Amino acid sequence: MTDREEVNEEEVVAALRAGDEAAFVKLVEMFNGTMLRVAMGFVSSRAVAEEVVQEAWLGVLKGLQAFEGRSSLKTWIFRILTNIAKTRGQREGRSVPFSSLDPREDEPVVDPSRFHPPDHPQWPNAWAAPPRSWSDVPEDALLSKETRTAVEKAIKSTPPSQRIVITLRDVDGWSSEEVCNALHITETNQRVLLHRARSRVRAALERYLDGERVP
Amino acid sequence: MRKPMSCKDLVVLVTMYFEEALPRRDRKRFEKHIAGCPGCTAYLDQMRMTIKLTGTLTDDAISPAAEAVLIAAFRDWKQPR
Numbered sequence: 001m002t003d004r005e006e007v008n009e010e011e012v013v014a015a016l017r018a019g020d021e022a023a024f025v026k027l028v029e030m031f032n033g034t035m036l037r038v039a040m041g042f043v044s045s046r047a048v049a050e051e052v053v054q055e056a057w058l059g060v061l062k063g064l065q066a067f068e069g070r071s072s073l074k075t076w077i078f079r080i081l082t083n084i085a086k087t088r089g090q091r092e093g094r095s096v097p098f099s100s101l102d103p104r105e106d107e108p109v110v111d112p113s114r115f116h117p118p119d120h121p122q123w124p125n126a127w128a129a130p131p132r133s134w135s136d137v138p139e140d141a142l143l144s145k146e147t148r149t150a151v152e153k154a155i156k157s158t159p160p161s162q163r164i165v166i167t168l169r170d171v172d173g174w175s176s177e178e179v180c181n182a183l184h185i186t187e188t189n190q191r192v193l194l195h196r197a198r199s200r201v202r203a204a205l206e207r208y209l210d211g212e213r214v215p
Numbered sequence: 216m217r218k219p220m221s222c223k224d225l226v227v228l229v230t231m232y233f234e235e236a237l238p239r240r241d242r243k244r245f246e247k248h249i250a251g252c253p254g255c256t257a258y259l260d261q262m263r264m265t266i267k268l269t270g271t272l273t274d275d276a277i278s279p280a281a282e283a284v285l286i287a288a289f290r291d292w293k294q295p296r
Contacts, residue, residue: 024289130253151265198265
């Protein structure tokens, strides 16, 4: 479930404060899945991530009366979540996403062997093995469950910071501003992480689709 | 005019291009390169398709057990006031 539909935050906050259970359930259903994906970037397992998300919701309830609306409700909820997730991840001895550089962050976005060398007399740094067009891949193959599974697997294999950013931006449709606010990262950093994540997913899809294709 | 953009330069800039974050001059070099390069055109299309496919993923629904715990917590929370 995504949060692409607009919600009136003031109304939601007022309803929650008034004890409107249906409003709370709706909020939980709207954000829980995204929160779980984000939490999994910080901690070691799904089970721990689920605990973190639960704890975050309790934190939301605790803080609700004092919530002043200086940030959006969404940003506020995800700040609570990432603070709890960070503490929990540190306790597990994991490095904290966005604060340390994963060695994989420095990898080129496209395998360098696919380009001609910089000193090539005719085509320096041009494609030696260009990507093939996917326009001849039938739509139902592109949108098949198997392809989606390949995308999901590729996202899971990206370093945590990248995984969190691509989840919020491309799975859940957040704007870059919302992501920067919720995660406390700069626009530039956000864009670099997003680009690296997308590039990895593209490469995985290419391996998958080109491997599938009958020559 | 600076030297033309290479394919290897271009692949690094795709997200900046999509987000309209490239300075005007680089954007022009980017578009000029794309116009004459089938390889980068295919690359750009693949990136667009990647974004589209990622957007078809769905989040897992909350488990009924976890939801029940939260609803109980909500009832507790509104009780004392």
